[in-house]
Amino acid sequence: MTDRRRVILEGAARVIARRGVRGLRVAELAAEAGVSTALVYYHFKDRPGILREALAFIGDRADRYTGPGDEEAARCPADPRELLERTLLLEFQDLPEVRENSTAWGELRAHTVFDPELREELAAAGAAWTAEVAELVAAVRPAAPPAAATGAAQRLTALLEGLSVRWLSGLLPLGHARHLMREAVRVEVDRLG
Numbered sequence: 383m384t385d386r387r388r389v390i391l392e393g394a395a396r397v398i399a400r401r402g403v404r405g406l407r408v409a410e411l412a413a414e415a416g417v418s419t420a421l422v423y424y425h426f427k428d429r430p431g432i433l434r435e436a437l438a439f440i441g442d443r444a445d446r447y448t449g450p451g452d453e454e455a456a457r458c459p460a461d462p463r464e465l466l467e468r469t470l471l472l473e474f475q476d477l478p479e480v481r482e483n484s485t486a487w488g489e490l491r492a493h494t495v496f497d498p499e500l501r502e503e504l505a506a507a508g509a510a511w512t513a514e515v516a517e518l519v520a521a522v523r524p525a526a527p528p529a530a531a532t533g534a535a536q537r538l539t540a541l542l543e544g545l546s547v548r549w550l551s552g553l554l555p556l557g558h559a560r561h562l563m564r565e566a567v568r569v570e571v572d573r574l575g
Contacts, residue, residue, distance in 0.1 A: 387425050390415045391439040394432055399485035403433065403493035434503055437490055440483050441507045447480060448472040462521035467567050469518060473542055474549065474560050484546045491543075512539050523574040534570040541566050 393415030397406050408429065412419040426432045448469055473484065494501045516535035520526060526534075542563060549559040 384425075386417060386421065390417060390422055390425055390432075391436055394436040395440055395443075395482055395486045398436060398489050399482045402489045403497075406432070408432070430499055433490070433493075433500055436486070437500060437503050437507060440486050440490070441510070443479065444473070444483050444487075447475070447477075447483075462518065463567070463571060466515070466518040466522055466571075467564060470515070470538060470542055470563055470567065471560055473546060474556060474563065476556055481550060485550055488543070488547055488550075508539075512536055515539055519570065519574070522571050526574040530574055534574060538563075538566060538570055 390411065393411050394406065397411050397414050401410075406429070408419050408422050411432065412422050415422070422432070426435055473480065490500060490504060493499075494504050512532065512535045515538055516528075516532045519534045519538075520528065520531040523531065545554065545559045545562055548554040549556055554562075
């Protein structure tokens with residue numbers, strides 16, 4: 383990805399997080415990214431193209447901050463349960479990038495309720511996230527049927543999204559949201575074993 387394209391997508395994530403999908407205007411995006419509107423249209427054919435690429439960018443960025451980096455891979459928990467918990471809890475970091483990603487994801491998800499334009503892409507991104515968590519759940523409980531691991535992953539990711547909204551909106555302190563997520567992991571894992 384070119385630097386200009388990345389800057390535009392970072393700007394799109396910020397604008398979507400701040401103003402929602404309906405509030406995304408190409409002129410505002412260009413100003414946020416510090417580029418011309420012509421350059422935005424050069425990289426992205428139209429507004430739906432911007433939204434699709436922003437959704438993919440947000441997913442890739444989440445993979446970067448929830449997955450182990452090169453240094454961290456050596457220190458990554460060997461215990462599958464710790465890895466599952468760690469992966470989910472990394473969505474609750476009080477960092478601008480994480481807050482922005484979670485907020486933008488929620489805005490994109492809410493947008494598809496009334497406008498199916500991004501529904502397929504959002505469903506694919508959500509399914510990939512659920513499959514990743516299901517693999518982690520299955521590593522914790524290898525004897526669990528695949529459907530049970532997938533069900534646990536669906537419940538955990540849905541809870542994570544709900545807790546994230548409550549944390550980001552100030553309804554839950556960060557520490558309490560993390561505690562509730564840990565408890566949910568314990569309940570789901572115990573339920574499978």
